[in-house]
Amino acid sequence: MVGMSVLRSAAAFAARLSPLKSGKSAANILTRTIPSIDKVAIRWGGHGKQLFVIKPTDFYDRRFLRLLQYYVLLTGIPMAVLVTCVNIFVGEAELAEIPEDYEPEHWEYYKHPITRWISRTFYDSPVKDYEKMLALVQIEMEKGEMRLKQLEVRKHMREKGDGPWFQVETIDKNLIDLSLKSTPDN
């Protein structure tokens, strides 16, 4: 029962507990108007008159913000806890000189433990990537050289004609009927 004064709510409660004591007879006890209407406490001090403020709904906005907060914090808090624990219990690395005859692993060049872990678990070493790139460059270079060489060879074979390319298949010479041209007067 929103908007009731303290007095009214007290009367309603008392009426609920013992309906017959609120001054009603048993006949009209089931009517909904259990508290008496003539007691309207307008001048009750404190927060001023309670108003029923009519404003457009903010349910959807508040629901959106609530859900946003929930879903962001769902993974945000575990991640924050994880990163804090890593920073406290597994500290950052310290810079040191490379000892003699020691080749550090590729993840030993990073400072933060999570970066080191990512580099160790997921990434190839930069040396390997470099070599892979060099291999690709080498392959492409060889392909380019092959193509240029092929064009050069084509040119020469076409010109000179004594190579295996650009040979036109001719028929077997035994099949040629030379009787037509065998005598000069034919």
Place this chain on the structure above:
Amino acid sequence: MPQDYEKDAYPEPPRQTPVVDKQTTLPNPALILTKLFYYSVDVPVTTFRGIVDSIQQDRKPVYYHQKFRRVPELTECQEGDYPCYYEAEMQWRRDHKVDQEIVKVVQERLRACQQREGSSYPENCAKALQLFTEVATNYQSRYGDLGAYGSARKCLMKQKTRMETQKA
């Protein structure tokens, strides 16, 4: 605790704190504030750092500074030797990064000097200023207007034009 900065690079002026000659019984507000700051901020932070250091004491990992071997430059590569071009390009990029960091460090030193000296920086910071102008002009002339897609080749061409204009 982590290492402090190099004291010679960022020299501090000599301290001029006067001898305390208190003639009043009034409390010194500066002293009160410093004590307040000390107890409310410095002590908790230092103790926290001490706790964390004691947890991490024995098992600290170590990281190294990677050293790259020098490879032939772009000028020493045969024509058409693309792997050599690639290695020279990578070396040039690493050198470019190093030069950028050098400029940043020199800039930082000049800034620190200016902050220390206040309004008398033109005469007191002359060395730092001269070093910075030299480094900045050199950087500009070498890597200056290469643009976002700068490469070793373009830098070499820029050097060529620079040498030509110098000769002419």
